[in-house]
Amino acid sequence: MNIDTIALQCFIAVAETGSFTRAAERVGRTQSAISQQISKLEGLLDKLLLVRGKAFTLTPEGEIFLGYARRIFALHREALDRFKEPELEGEVRFGLPENFASVYLAEILADFSRIHPRILLNIECDLTLNLFDRFKKNEFDLVLVKMNRPEDFPNGLDVWSEPLKWVGDPSLIDPTRPVPLIMAPQPCVYRASAIKSLEQAGRSWRLVFSSPSYAGAVAAVRAGMGISVMPQTMIPPDLQAIDAAVLPKLADTHTSLIKHVANNAAVNTLEEFVLRRLKH
CATH class of the missing domain: 3.40.190.10 (Periplasmic binding protein-like II)
Incomplete structure:
Protein backbone atom coordinates (compact mmCIF):
# COMPACT_ATOMS: atom_id res chain seq x y z
CA MET A 1 0.00 0.00 0.00
CA ASN A 2 1.30 3.48 -0.91
CA ILE A 3 1.52 6.42 1.49
CA ASP A 4 -1.11 9.01 0.55
CA THR A 5 0.21 12.59 0.42
CA ILE A 6 -3.14 13.84 1.78
CA ALA A 7 -2.64 11.63 4.84
CA LEU A 8 0.89 13.03 5.22
CA GLN A 9 -0.43 16.57 4.96
CA CYS A 10 -3.01 15.89 7.69
CA PHE A 11 -0.44 14.24 9.98
CA ILE A 12 2.02 17.14 9.57
CA ALA A 13 -0.75 19.65 10.33
CA VAL A 14 -1.77 17.82 13.53
CA ALA A 15 1.86 17.45 14.63
CA GLU A 16 2.64 21.13 14.05
CA THR A 17 -0.55 22.61 15.53
CA GLY A 18 -1.14 20.09 18.34
CA SER A 19 -4.85 20.23 17.58
CA PHE A 20 -7.27 18.45 15.28
CA THR A 21 -9.33 21.66 15.11
CA ARG A 22 -6.44 23.86 13.95
CA ALA A 23 -5.16 21.12 11.66
CA ALA A 24 -8.58 20.91 10.01
CA GLU A 25 -8.59 24.69 9.49
CA ARG A 26 -5.10 24.57 8.01
CA VAL A 27 -5.76 21.85 5.43
CA GLY A 28 -9.40 22.72 4.74
CA ARG A 29 -10.89 19.42 5.90
CA THR A 30 -13.19 18.31 8.70
CA GLN A 31 -11.85 17.05 12.01
CA SER A 32 -13.31 13.61 11.32
CA ALA A 33 -11.52 13.51 7.95
CA ILE A 34 -8.25 14.43 9.69
CA SER A 35 -8.78 11.64 12.23
CA GLN A 36 -9.51 9.13 9.47
CA GLN A 37 -6.33 10.06 7.61
CA ILE A 38 -4.21 9.68 10.77
CA SER A 39 -5.81 6.30 11.51
CA LYS A 40 -5.10 5.24 7.93
CA LEU A 41 -1.42 6.10 8.36
CA GLU A 42 -1.23 4.26 11.67
CA GLY A 43 -2.83 1.21 10.07
CA LEU A 44 -0.39 1.32 7.16
CA LEU A 45 2.65 1.64 9.42
CA ASP A 46 1.24 -0.61 12.14
CA LYS A 47 2.44 1.98 14.66
CA LEU A 48 0.66 4.45 16.95
CA LEU A 49 1.68 7.95 15.87
CA LEU A 50 -0.33 10.09 18.30
CA VAL A 51 -1.15 9.92 21.97
CA ARG A 52 -4.79 10.96 22.10
CA GLY A 53 -6.05 12.82 25.17
CA LYS A 54 -6.91 16.39 26.18
CA ALA A 55 -3.88 17.40 24.13
CA PHE A 56 -2.37 15.51 21.20
CA THR A 57 1.28 14.56 21.44
CA LEU A 58 3.48 12.47 19.19
CA THR A 59 4.60 9.02 20.20
CA PRO A 60 8.33 8.23 19.76
CA GLU A 61 7.41 6.52 16.47
CA GLY A 62 5.37 9.59 15.50
CA GLU A 63 8.33 11.89 16.10
CA ILE A 64 10.52 9.75 13.86
CA PHE A 65 7.87 9.48 11.15
CA LEU A 66 7.28 13.27 11.18
CA GLY A 67 10.74 13.83 9.68
CA TYR A 68 10.01 11.38 6.87
CA ALA A 69 6.55 12.87 6.31
CA ARG A 70 7.90 16.39 5.92
CA ARG A 71 10.57 15.30 3.44
CA ILE A 72 8.18 13.18 1.36
CA PHE A 73 5.52 15.90 1.24
CA ALA A 74 8.06 18.64 0.43
CA LEU A 75 9.52 16.56 -2.41
CA HIS A 76 6.01 15.88 -3.73
CA ARG A 77 5.22 19.63 -3.83
CA GLU A 78 8.64 20.46 -5.29
CA ALA A 79 8.17 18.03 -8.17
CA LEU A 80 4.78 19.51 -9.02
CA ASP A 81 6.09 23.07 -8.84
CA ARG A 82 9.22 22.32 -10.86
CA PHE A 83 7.35 20.88 -13.82
CA LYS A 84 4.40 23.25 -13.64
CA GLU A 85 6.40 26.49 -14.03
CA PRO A 86 10.03 25.57 -14.75
CA GLU A 87 11.07 28.55 -16.88
CA LEU A 88 9.86 31.57 -14.91
CA GLU A 89 12.26 34.45 -14.53
CA GLY A 90 12.30 37.99 -13.11
CA GLU A 91 12.71 39.75 -9.78
CA VAL A 92 10.38 39.67 -6.78
CA ARG A 93 10.73 42.18 -3.92
CA PHE A 94 9.40 40.44 -0.81
CA GLY A 95 9.11 42.03 2.64
CA LEU A 96 8.41 40.13 5.85
CA PRO A 97 8.89 40.32 9.62
CA GLU A 98 12.22 38.99 10.86
CA ASN A 99 10.66 36.41 13.18
CA PHE A 100 8.74 34.83 10.29
CA ALA A 101 11.94 34.67 8.24
CA SER A 102 13.75 32.99 11.14
CA VAL A 103 11.08 30.43 12.04
CA TYR A 104 9.14 29.66 8.88
CA LEU A 105 10.52 31.00 5.65
CA ALA A 106 14.22 30.20 5.38
CA GLU A 107 13.59 26.67 4.13
CA ILE A 108 10.58 27.71 2.04
CA LEU A 109 12.49 30.42 0.18
CA ALA A 110 15.47 28.13 -0.34
CA ASP A 111 13.15 25.54 -1.89
CA PHE A 112 11.57 28.19 -4.13
CA SER A 113 14.97 29.39 -5.35
CA ARG A 114 16.01 25.82 -6.15
CA ILE A 115 12.83 25.17 -8.14
CA HIS A 116 12.91 28.58 -9.90
CA PRO A 117 16.61 29.47 -10.21
CA ARG A 118 15.93 32.23 -12.75
CA ILE A 119 13.77 34.24 -10.33
CA LEU A 120 15.77 36.72 -8.25
CA LEU A 121 14.36 37.08 -4.73
CA ASN A 122 15.04 40.46 -3.12
CA ILE A 123 14.13 39.83 0.54
CA GLU A 124 13.98 42.47 3.28
CA CYS A 125 12.91 42.11 6.92
CA ASP A 126 11.28 44.90 8.92
CA LEU A 127 8.50 45.59 11.40
CA THR A 128 4.99 45.05 10.03
CA LEU A 129 3.88 48.69 9.98
CA ASN A 130 7.12 49.74 8.30
CA LEU A 131 6.65 46.99 5.71
CA PHE A 132 3.13 48.16 4.99
CA ASP A 133 4.20 51.80 4.63
CA ARG A 134 6.95 50.79 2.20
CA PHE A 135 4.54 48.52 0.33
CA LYS A 136 2.23 51.50 -0.25
CA LYS A 137 5.23 53.36 -1.68
CA ASN A 138 5.70 50.46 -4.14
CA GLU A 139 8.99 49.33 -2.62
CA PHE A 140 7.72 45.72 -2.42
CA ASP A 141 5.76 43.45 -4.73
CA LEU A 142 4.64 41.23 -1.87
CA VAL A 143 4.61 41.59 1.93
CA LEU A 144 3.76 39.22 4.77
CA VAL A 145 2.24 41.14 7.67
CA LYS A 146 0.98 40.34 11.15
CA MET A 147 -1.93 42.16 12.78
CA ASN A 148 -4.35 42.12 15.68
CA ARG A 149 -7.44 42.10 13.44
CA PRO A 150 -7.85 40.83 9.85
CA GLU A 151 -9.59 44.07 8.91
CA ASP A 152 -6.42 46.05 9.71
CA PHE A 153 -5.25 45.21 6.18
CA PRO A 154 -8.51 44.72 4.21
CA ASN A 155 -6.74 43.82 0.96
CA GLY A 156 -4.68 41.08 2.57
CA LEU A 157 -5.11 37.40 1.87
CA ASP A 158 -5.53 35.67 5.23
CA VAL A 159 -2.87 33.01 5.83
CA TRP A 160 -3.61 31.90 9.39
CA SER A 161 -4.60 33.03 12.88
CA GLU A 162 -3.26 31.78 16.19
CA PRO A 163 -3.07 32.73 19.88
CA ASP A 252 -5.10 36.34 18.69
CA THR A 253 -2.64 37.37 16.03
CA HIS A 254 -3.49 37.20 12.34
CA THR A 255 -1.13 36.87 9.38
CA SER A 256 -1.87 38.07 5.86
CA LEU A 257 -0.09 38.21 2.53
CA ILE A 258 -0.53 41.39 0.48
CA LYS A 259 0.52 42.05 -3.10
CA HIS A 260 -0.01 44.75 -5.67
CA VAL A 261 -2.51 43.90 -8.37
CA ALA A 262 -0.29 42.69 -11.18
CA ASN A 263 -0.01 40.08 -13.90
CA ASN A 264 3.57 39.33 -12.92
CA ALA A 265 3.93 35.54 -13.17
CA ALA A 266 7.01 35.47 -10.91
CA VAL A 267 5.23 37.40 -8.13
CA ASN A 268 2.09 35.29 -8.47
CA THR A 269 4.08 32.07 -8.34
CA LEU A 270 5.94 33.11 -5.18
CA GLU A 271 2.64 34.13 -3.58
CA GLU A 272 1.06 30.75 -4.35
CA PHE A 273 4.17 28.88 -3.19
CA VAL A 274 4.41 30.73 0.16
CA LEU A 275 0.68 30.38 0.83
CA ARG A 276 0.68 26.68 0.09
CA ARG A 277 3.73 25.95 2.24
CA LEU A 278 2.66 28.12 5.18
CA LYS A 279 -0.85 26.69 5.23
CA HIS A 280 0.30 23.08 4.92
Missing part, protein backbone atom coordinates in the same frame (compact mmCIF):
# COMPACT_ATOMS: atom_id res chain seq x y z
CA LEU A 164 -0.42 35.03 21.27
CA LYS A 165 1.24 33.78 24.46
CA TRP A 166 3.26 35.32 27.25
CA VAL A 167 6.65 33.58 27.31
CA GLY A 168 9.30 33.47 30.01
CA ASP A 169 10.02 32.56 33.59
CA PRO A 170 6.80 32.99 35.64
CA SER A 171 8.87 33.62 38.78
CA LEU A 172 9.73 37.04 37.30
CA ILE A 173 6.10 38.11 37.67
CA ASP A 174 5.35 39.86 40.97
CA PRO A 175 1.85 41.38 41.36
CA THR A 176 3.37 44.26 43.38
CA ARG A 177 5.93 45.19 40.73
CA PRO A 178 5.77 46.17 37.02
CA VAL A 179 5.91 43.28 34.54
CA PRO A 180 9.41 43.26 32.93
CA LEU A 181 8.87 43.21 29.17
CA ILE A 182 11.11 42.09 26.32
CA MET A 183 9.70 43.64 23.15
CA ALA A 184 10.51 44.88 19.68
CA PRO A 185 10.64 48.66 19.27
CA GLN A 186 7.61 50.57 18.05
CA PRO A 187 5.71 50.12 15.80
CA CYS A 188 5.23 46.43 16.74
CA VAL A 189 1.92 44.57 16.69
CA TYR A 190 2.94 42.19 19.50
CA ARG A 191 4.20 45.05 21.65
CA ALA A 192 0.97 47.01 21.19
CA SER A 193 -1.10 43.93 22.05
CA ALA A 194 0.92 43.21 25.22
CA ILE A 195 0.77 46.78 26.52
CA LYS A 196 -2.94 47.11 25.76
CA SER A 197 -3.70 43.85 27.55
CA LEU A 198 -1.71 44.83 30.64
CA GLU A 199 -3.13 48.34 30.86
CA GLN A 200 -6.71 47.14 30.45
CA ALA A 201 -6.08 44.75 33.35
CA GLY A 202 -4.59 47.54 35.46
CA ARG A 203 -1.12 45.94 35.49
CA SER A 204 1.96 48.16 35.40
CA TRP A 205 4.89 47.28 33.14
CA ARG A 206 8.43 48.35 32.28
CA LEU A 207 10.56 47.72 29.21
CA VAL A 208 13.78 45.87 30.14
CA PHE A 209 14.99 44.84 26.67
CA SER A 210 14.14 46.10 23.19
CA SER A 211 15.29 44.47 19.94
CA PRO A 212 13.77 44.14 16.47
CA SER A 213 15.38 40.70 16.25
CA TYR A 214 13.43 37.55 17.13
CA ALA A 215 16.72 35.82 17.99
CA GLY A 216 17.63 38.72 20.30
CA ALA A 217 14.29 38.54 22.11
CA VAL A 218 14.59 34.76 22.52
CA ALA A 219 18.12 35.16 23.93
CA ALA A 220 16.91 37.77 26.42
CA VAL A 221 14.06 35.51 27.58
CA ARG A 222 16.49 32.60 27.96
CA ALA A 223 18.74 34.83 30.06
CA GLY A 224 15.84 35.49 32.43
CA MET A 225 15.72 39.22 31.74
CA GLY A 226 11.96 39.44 31.36
CA ILE A 227 8.74 38.32 29.69
CA SER A 228 8.01 38.45 25.97
CA VAL A 229 5.04 37.76 23.68
CA MET A 230 5.13 35.24 20.83
CA PRO A 231 2.68 33.38 18.61
CA GLN A 232 2.13 29.90 19.96
CA THR A 233 3.87 28.16 17.05
CA MET A 234 6.98 30.38 17.37
CA ILE A 235 7.77 29.52 20.99
CA PRO A 236 11.11 27.62 21.06
CA PRO A 237 10.92 24.14 22.65
CA ASP A 238 13.14 25.16 25.58
CA LEU A 239 10.90 28.11 26.56
CA GLN A 240 7.50 27.93 28.18
CA ALA A 241 4.24 29.77 27.75
CA ILE A 242 3.07 31.33 30.99
CA ASP A 243 -0.19 30.07 32.45
CA ALA A 244 -3.14 32.19 31.32
CA ALA A 245 -4.16 32.87 34.93
CA VAL A 246 -0.88 34.67 35.70
CA LEU A 247 -1.12 37.48 33.14
CA PRO A 248 -4.09 38.88 31.18
CA LYS A 249 -5.19 37.09 28.01
CA LEU A 250 -3.76 38.35 24.74
CA ALA A 251 -5.72 38.78 21.53
Whole structure:
Protein backbone atom coordinates (compact mmCIF):
# COMPACT_ATOMS: atom_id res chain seq x y z
CA MET A 1 0.00 0.00 0.00
CA ASN A 2 1.30 3.48 -0.91
CA ILE A 3 1.52 6.42 1.49
CA ASP A 4 -1.11 9.01 0.55
CA THR A 5 0.21 12.59 0.42
CA ILE A 6 -3.14 13.84 1.78
CA ALA A 7 -2.64 11.63 4.84
CA LEU A 8 0.89 13.03 5.22
CA GLN A 9 -0.43 16.57 4.96
CA CYS A 10 -3.01 15.89 7.69
CA PHE A 11 -0.44 14.24 9.98
CA ILE A 12 2.02 17.14 9.57
CA ALA A 13 -0.75 19.65 10.33
CA VAL A 14 -1.77 17.82 13.53
CA ALA A 15 1.86 17.45 14.63
CA GLU A 16 2.64 21.13 14.05
CA THR A 17 -0.55 22.61 15.53
CA GLY A 18 -1.14 20.09 18.34
CA SER A 19 -4.85 20.23 17.58
CA PHE A 20 -7.27 18.45 15.28
CA THR A 21 -9.33 21.66 15.11
CA ARG A 22 -6.44 23.86 13.95
CA ALA A 23 -5.16 21.12 11.66
CA ALA A 24 -8.58 20.91 10.01
CA GLU A 25 -8.59 24.69 9.49
CA ARG A 26 -5.10 24.57 8.01
CA VAL A 27 -5.76 21.85 5.43
CA GLY A 28 -9.40 22.72 4.74
CA ARG A 29 -10.89 19.42 5.90
CA THR A 30 -13.19 18.31 8.70
CA GLN A 31 -11.85 17.05 12.01
CA SER A 32 -13.31 13.61 11.32
CA ALA A 33 -11.52 13.51 7.95
CA ILE A 34 -8.25 14.43 9.69
CA SER A 35 -8.78 11.64 12.23
CA GLN A 36 -9.51 9.13 9.47
CA GLN A 37 -6.33 10.06 7.61
CA ILE A 38 -4.21 9.68 10.77
CA SER A 39 -5.81 6.30 11.51
CA LYS A 40 -5.10 5.24 7.93
CA LEU A 41 -1.42 6.10 8.36
CA GLU A 42 -1.23 4.26 11.67
CA GLY A 43 -2.83 1.21 10.07
CA LEU A 44 -0.39 1.32 7.16
CA LEU A 45 2.65 1.64 9.42
CA ASP A 46 1.24 -0.61 12.14
CA LYS A 47 2.44 1.98 14.66
CA LEU A 48 0.66 4.45 16.95
CA LEU A 49 1.68 7.95 15.87
CA LEU A 50 -0.33 10.09 18.30
CA VAL A 51 -1.15 9.92 21.97
CA ARG A 52 -4.79 10.96 22.10
CA GLY A 53 -6.05 12.82 25.17
CA LYS A 54 -6.91 16.39 26.18
CA ALA A 55 -3.88 17.40 24.13
CA PHE A 56 -2.37 15.51 21.20
CA THR A 57 1.28 14.56 21.44
CA LEU A 58 3.48 12.47 19.19
CA THR A 59 4.60 9.02 20.20
CA PRO A 60 8.33 8.23 19.76
CA GLU A 61 7.41 6.52 16.47
CA GLY A 62 5.37 9.59 15.50
CA GLU A 63 8.33 11.89 16.10
CA ILE A 64 10.52 9.75 13.86
CA PHE A 65 7.87 9.48 11.15
CA LEU A 66 7.28 13.27 11.18
CA GLY A 67 10.74 13.83 9.68
CA TYR A 68 10.01 11.38 6.87
CA ALA A 69 6.55 12.87 6.31
CA ARG A 70 7.90 16.39 5.92
CA ARG A 71 10.57 15.30 3.44
CA ILE A 72 8.18 13.18 1.36
CA PHE A 73 5.52 15.90 1.24
CA ALA A 74 8.06 18.64 0.43
CA LEU A 75 9.52 16.56 -2.41
CA HIS A 76 6.01 15.88 -3.73
CA ARG A 77 5.22 19.63 -3.83
CA GLU A 78 8.64 20.46 -5.29
CA ALA A 79 8.17 18.03 -8.17
CA LEU A 80 4.78 19.51 -9.02
CA ASP A 81 6.09 23.07 -8.84
CA ARG A 82 9.22 22.32 -10.86
CA PHE A 83 7.35 20.88 -13.82
CA LYS A 84 4.40 23.25 -13.64
CA GLU A 85 6.40 26.49 -14.03
CA PRO A 86 10.03 25.57 -14.75
CA GLU A 87 11.07 28.55 -16.88
CA LEU A 88 9.86 31.57 -14.91
CA GLU A 89 12.26 34.45 -14.53
CA GLY A 90 12.30 37.99 -13.11
CA GLU A 91 12.71 39.75 -9.78
CA VAL A 92 10.38 39.67 -6.78
CA ARG A 93 10.73 42.18 -3.92
CA PHE A 94 9.40 40.44 -0.81
CA GLY A 95 9.11 42.03 2.64
CA LEU A 96 8.41 40.13 5.85
CA PRO A 97 8.89 40.32 9.62
CA GLU A 98 12.22 38.99 10.86
CA ASN A 99 10.66 36.41 13.18
CA PHE A 100 8.74 34.83 10.29
CA ALA A 101 11.94 34.67 8.24
CA SER A 102 13.75 32.99 11.14
CA VAL A 103 11.08 30.43 12.04
CA TYR A 104 9.14 29.66 8.88
CA LEU A 105 10.52 31.00 5.65
CA ALA A 106 14.22 30.20 5.38
CA GLU A 107 13.59 26.67 4.13
CA ILE A 108 10.58 27.71 2.04
CA LEU A 109 12.49 30.42 0.18
CA ALA A 110 15.47 28.13 -0.34
CA ASP A 111 13.15 25.54 -1.89
CA PHE A 112 11.57 28.19 -4.13
CA SER A 113 14.97 29.39 -5.35
CA ARG A 114 16.01 25.82 -6.15
CA ILE A 115 12.83 25.17 -8.14
CA HIS A 116 12.91 28.58 -9.90
CA PRO A 117 16.61 29.47 -10.21
CA ARG A 118 15.93 32.23 -12.75
CA ILE A 119 13.77 34.24 -10.33
CA LEU A 120 15.77 36.72 -8.25
CA LEU A 121 14.36 37.08 -4.73
CA ASN A 122 15.04 40.46 -3.12
CA ILE A 123 14.13 39.83 0.54
CA GLU A 124 13.98 42.47 3.28
CA CYS A 125 12.91 42.11 6.92
CA ASP A 126 11.28 44.90 8.92
CA LEU A 127 8.50 45.59 11.40
CA THR A 128 4.99 45.05 10.03
CA LEU A 129 3.88 48.69 9.98
CA ASN A 130 7.12 49.74 8.30
CA LEU A 131 6.65 46.99 5.71
CA PHE A 132 3.13 48.16 4.99
CA ASP A 133 4.20 51.80 4.63
CA ARG A 134 6.95 50.79 2.20
CA PHE A 135 4.54 48.52 0.33
CA LYS A 136 2.23 51.50 -0.25
CA LYS A 137 5.23 53.36 -1.68
CA ASN A 138 5.70 50.46 -4.14
CA GLU A 139 8.99 49.33 -2.62
CA PHE A 140 7.72 45.72 -2.42
CA ASP A 141 5.76 43.45 -4.73
CA LEU A 142 4.64 41.23 -1.87
CA VAL A 143 4.61 41.59 1.93
CA LEU A 144 3.76 39.22 4.77
CA VAL A 145 2.24 41.14 7.67
CA LYS A 146 0.98 40.34 11.15
CA MET A 147 -1.93 42.16 12.78
CA ASN A 148 -4.35 42.12 15.68
CA ARG A 149 -7.44 42.10 13.44
CA PRO A 150 -7.85 40.83 9.85
CA GLU A 151 -9.59 44.07 8.91
CA ASP A 152 -6.42 46.05 9.71
CA PHE A 153 -5.25 45.21 6.18
CA PRO A 154 -8.51 44.72 4.21
CA ASN A 155 -6.74 43.82 0.96
CA GLY A 156 -4.68 41.08 2.57
CA LEU A 157 -5.11 37.40 1.87
CA ASP A 158 -5.53 35.67 5.23
CA VAL A 159 -2.87 33.01 5.83
CA TRP A 160 -3.61 31.90 9.39
CA SER A 161 -4.60 33.03 12.88
CA GLU A 162 -3.26 31.78 16.19
CA PRO A 163 -3.07 32.73 19.88
CA LEU A 164 -0.42 35.03 21.27
CA LYS A 165 1.24 33.78 24.46
CA TRP A 166 3.26 35.32 27.25
CA VAL A 167 6.65 33.58 27.31
CA GLY A 168 9.30 33.47 30.01
CA ASP A 169 10.02 32.56 33.59
CA PRO A 170 6.80 32.99 35.64
CA SER A 171 8.87 33.62 38.78
CA LEU A 172 9.73 37.04 37.30
CA ILE A 173 6.10 38.11 37.67
CA ASP A 174 5.35 39.86 40.97
CA PRO A 175 1.85 41.38 41.36
CA THR A 176 3.37 44.26 43.38
CA ARG A 177 5.93 45.19 40.73
CA PRO A 178 5.77 46.17 37.02
CA VAL A 179 5.91 43.28 34.54
CA PRO A 180 9.41 43.26 32.93
CA LEU A 181 8.87 43.21 29.17
CA ILE A 182 11.11 42.09 26.32
CA MET A 183 9.70 43.64 23.15
CA ALA A 184 10.51 44.88 19.68
CA PRO A 185 10.64 48.66 19.27
CA GLN A 186 7.61 50.57 18.05
CA PRO A 187 5.71 50.12 15.80
CA CYS A 188 5.23 46.43 16.74
CA VAL A 189 1.92 44.57 16.69
CA TYR A 190 2.94 42.19 19.50
CA ARG A 191 4.20 45.05 21.65
CA ALA A 192 0.97 47.01 21.19
CA SER A 193 -1.10 43.93 22.05
CA ALA A 194 0.92 43.21 25.22
CA ILE A 195 0.77 46.78 26.52
CA LYS A 196 -2.94 47.11 25.76
CA SER A 197 -3.70 43.85 27.55
CA LEU A 198 -1.71 44.83 30.64
CA GLU A 199 -3.13 48.34 30.86
CA GLN A 200 -6.71 47.14 30.45
CA ALA A 201 -6.08 44.75 33.35
CA GLY A 202 -4.59 47.54 35.46
CA ARG A 203 -1.12 45.94 35.49
CA SER A 204 1.96 48.16 35.40
CA TRP A 205 4.89 47.28 33.14
CA ARG A 206 8.43 48.35 32.28
CA LEU A 207 10.56 47.72 29.21
CA VAL A 208 13.78 45.87 30.14
CA PHE A 209 14.99 44.84 26.67
CA SER A 210 14.14 46.10 23.19
CA SER A 211 15.29 44.47 19.94
CA PRO A 212 13.77 44.14 16.47
CA SER A 213 15.38 40.70 16.25
CA TYR A 214 13.43 37.55 17.13
CA ALA A 215 16.72 35.82 17.99
CA GLY A 216 17.63 38.72 20.30
CA ALA A 217 14.29 38.54 22.11
CA VAL A 218 14.59 34.76 22.52
CA ALA A 219 18.12 35.16 23.93
CA ALA A 220 16.91 37.77 26.42
CA VAL A 221 14.06 35.51 27.58
CA ARG A 222 16.49 32.60 27.96
CA ALA A 223 18.74 34.83 30.06
CA GLY A 224 15.84 35.49 32.43
CA MET A 225 15.72 39.22 31.74
CA GLY A 226 11.96 39.44 31.36
CA ILE A 227 8.74 38.32 29.69
CA SER A 228 8.01 38.45 25.97
CA VAL A 229 5.04 37.76 23.68
CA MET A 230 5.13 35.24 20.83
CA PRO A 231 2.68 33.38 18.61
CA GLN A 232 2.13 29.90 19.96
CA THR A 233 3.87 28.16 17.05
CA MET A 234 6.98 30.38 17.37
CA ILE A 235 7.77 29.52 20.99
CA PRO A 236 11.11 27.62 21.06
CA PRO A 237 10.92 24.14 22.65
CA ASP A 238 13.14 25.16 25.58
CA LEU A 239 10.90 28.11 26.56
CA GLN A 240 7.50 27.93 28.18
CA ALA A 241 4.24 29.77 27.75
CA ILE A 242 3.07 31.33 30.99
CA ASP A 243 -0.19 30.07 32.45
CA ALA A 244 -3.14 32.19 31.32
CA ALA A 245 -4.16 32.87 34.93
CA VAL A 246 -0.88 34.67 35.70
CA LEU A 247 -1.12 37.48 33.14
CA PRO A 248 -4.09 38.88 31.18
CA LYS A 249 -5.19 37.09 28.01
CA LEU A 250 -3.76 38.35 24.74
CA ALA A 251 -5.72 38.78 21.53
CA ASP A 252 -5.10 36.34 18.69
CA THR A 253 -2.64 37.37 16.03
CA HIS A 254 -3.49 37.20 12.34
CA THR A 255 -1.13 36.87 9.38
CA SER A 256 -1.87 38.07 5.86
CA LEU A 257 -0.09 38.21 2.53
CA ILE A 258 -0.53 41.39 0.48
CA LYS A 259 0.52 42.05 -3.10
CA HIS A 260 -0.01 44.75 -5.67
CA VAL A 261 -2.51 43.90 -8.37
CA ALA A 262 -0.29 42.69 -11.18
CA ASN A 263 -0.01 40.08 -13.90
CA ASN A 264 3.57 39.33 -12.92
CA ALA A 265 3.93 35.54 -13.17
CA ALA A 266 7.01 35.47 -10.91
CA VAL A 267 5.23 37.40 -8.13
CA ASN A 268 2.09 35.29 -8.47
CA THR A 269 4.08 32.07 -8.34
CA LEU A 270 5.94 33.11 -5.18
CA GLU A 271 2.64 34.13 -3.58
CA GLU A 272 1.06 30.75 -4.35
CA PHE A 273 4.17 28.88 -3.19
CA VAL A 274 4.41 30.73 0.16
CA LEU A 275 0.68 30.38 0.83
CA ARG A 276 0.68 26.68 0.09
CA ARG A 277 3.73 25.95 2.24
CA LEU A 278 2.66 28.12 5.18
CA LYS A 279 -0.85 26.69 5.23
CA HIS A 280 0.30 23.08 4.92
